[in-house]
Amino acid sequence: MSNDFLVGHYLLQRLRELGISEVFGVPGDYVLEFIDQISHDPDMSWVGNCNELNAAYAADGYARVKGAAAFVVTSGVGDLGAAGGVGGSYAENVPTVLISGLPGSGNRWTGRPAMHHSLGDGDFSRFQRMFSEITVAQTVLSADNAAAEIDRVLREAWVRKRPVFLALPDDVAVAPVARPDRELDLSPPACDPVELSEWADKVGSALHAAESPVVLVDSGVRQHGFTAEVGEWLSRTGLPWATTWAANFDLDKRIPGYLGTYFGSAAKVPAVAQVDNADVLIRIGLRLDEFSGGKANPDYRGPEVIDIDPVRSVLHTGSYSALPMSAMVTALGEQRLGRPRRRHSAPTRRAVRSFDVEPGRTLVQDRLWNRLGLCLREGDTVVVDTGTGNVGIRSAPIPDGVTVLTQNAWASIGWSVPALLGAQHANPTGRHILVVGDGALALTVQEISTMLTSGHAPLIVVLNNGGYLVEDFAGGRKMACNDIWVWHYDRIPQVFDGLGKHKPLGLRVRTEDDLERALSEAEQAYIDGRLALLEIVLDRDDAPRQMRGFAK
Incomplete structure (x- = not known):
């Protein structure tokens, strides 16, 4: 040794x-x-x-x-x-x-x-x-x-x-140890090939016989690293597919057959009718959360449902409890599963909206999300905090090829600021954009200093409405505990640039023409390698369209 x-x-x-x-x-x-x-x-x-x-x-x-x-x-x-x-x-x-x-x-x-x-x-x-x-x-x-x-x-x-x-x-x-003589074993758990073959045959037979099959993708696919494999299989088969709320940003929506986001059986969106009427519904990586409803609820069982979880699969004919998702996804990708008898086409995707600036008009949530979506481009990484941002971003016209990171299950405010730092270190190429509320920012704002020290140049969009708006909606009434402090958010970058080396940009935005100028300056800051923070001043009671819908 x-x-x-x-x-x-x-x-x-x-x-x-x-x-x-x-x-x-x-x-x-x-x-x-x-x-x-x-x-x-x-x-x-x-x-x-x-x-x-x-x-x-x-x-x-x-x-x-x-x-x-x-x-x-x-x-x-x-x-x-x-x-x-x-x-x-x-x-x-x-x-x-x-x-x-x-x-x-x-x-x-x-x-x-x-x-x-x-x-x-x-x-x-x-x-x-x-x-x-x-x-x-x-x-x-x-x-x-x-x-x-x-x-x-x-x-x-x-x-x-x-x-x-x-x-x-x-x-x-500092104790001595022998050098490893082989690489770390990262192979997935082994499975019974006979059981896997039996499972694949049953799934293949169900798909061949189906008239209206649908695939429902949830966040477990991304969490276990199978977005590419599932996306390739969907592309090859042409099966209609939808995502849950949590998986809304995980797969490339250019894959044929995309229906949209399934948001419970009460939601009036095209994905719901096709998922609810499917004669074979394959649910992959399904997670239980309060947004699940109808056939997206893991508690729903029926003869048409095939579940693929990280370590098992459940069919109406029985449970296969020792099949890792890696093996099942691989089996799905093999030709023996074949194609459905009848291919289904997805509804025409909504055209990307334009944005005509109205000078002097005070910014409102719905107009803001449209404009932010239009400034995104392929290769961007967007990290969105819990609350207003996580709801509002879903109405933005996000281009294909944009990575969106959110925290849906834990939903801890403040997560996004350090998470952006981590994402930048993991992949320093392309633009990184943070969308965070004023209350969430306060919990972890110090990490902007680490971004500057690390030489990162993200765009930070702070939603300043002076309160925990999402908590007002959750509680069904406006509460004093949700009114928070007021900071000069646009001055924060300079506070963390103590030696004056990084020259970050901080701007306050109140109107639509303010936003246009700010986005232009932020783009130049990115080109110059400088961090930019835009403080978006919003009315305390203004909420994204989807959030208003939740309250009804």
Whole structure:
């Protein structure tokens, strides 16, 4: 065993095999040895965050683009600071690796239980137990178990697409370990080929016999990394298909047969009638949330429904409980499943709307979303926070080839700001655009400083209506608790440019002609490599069209 290859080096090599080249986090004395190893690794970069919650959110955004992410905190205070972000990654099936620095064994067991960052009782396993509820694997590394445990935990994160917790004592990080003799096993779980063949035959027979088959795609397809495969299969078969609310931005809508977004059986959209009247409905990656309704509700069962979940499939003839989604998607793509007897065409897509500026007209939500959609172009990445933005963006005319990242299940306000940072690090090419409400921005605004330090030049659109508008709608009435502080949002970029090196742009927008000028200046800022923030001043009671519809 070579003394120049250490546990920290082993962990970094395995993280690189997951496609990770940046590690987020907040320094602490129990994790400094590992951070030093990151800093000296030519293929790895350290990205320091302003707090642990932001680090968890940044890792979440990075993993959504690159497939996996890692971030570092110190034990105790760092763990609990990150917990809200880890919970979101668990709920949204995002594989992140939380590396928590522990005091070394020489500190823990020498009669000094009241180590700082701890609860003062000498029990450093509390945090591992806490994280057992919101991660799929946990471990405390030792010099003896490090290699095997790192491999086990990272494989769990990759295969199950959820976060894991890895405690790294500071003396273990610098302990020697044998170099791995093979790459990390990231293959999907094996399945019974006989069972898979039987399943494929039944699905194929159902499709051949169907007169009106439809495919309903939910967020599990994206979360488990099968958008390309499912999209290719839909293109080849020509099957009509729709998405749920959560998966609205996941597949390319240019794929033939697209029906639109299925938003419960009460919604008056073309997708509903065809989904509800399908004689074979294949639901892929279905998740249970409050937006599910009708045949998009996982509780709905019927002889026409075929469910494909991450680790099983359910047909009316029985359940196949040991089939990974990877195997089922591969089987769907094989010719033996054939084509339906009758091809169905999708309704004509709505033409992209134009925008005629009315000088001096105060901006309103519906006009704003139309204009923002028209300024997007192929290759853009748009990160949208929970609330007004997540609803309004769905009425925008978003071009094909635009990536939209949202957090629907966890719906934590403030997630989008660090998530944008993570997405930029994962894919620095193309424009990155953030849409965030004033209340959400306040939770994680500090990470704009990290964007500037990292040299990123996103466009940040802040919706300033002075309150938590979505909560007013959720509660069915206007409440004082939803009225919030007032900031000079347009001045925030300058606040975080303390040395005056980055020259970010900040503009306040009230009218439609203000918006035109601001978008033009923001485009030039992007060309110049400068961050731009547009503060969009809106009326406190103005809401997107779809949000008004929810309240009826």
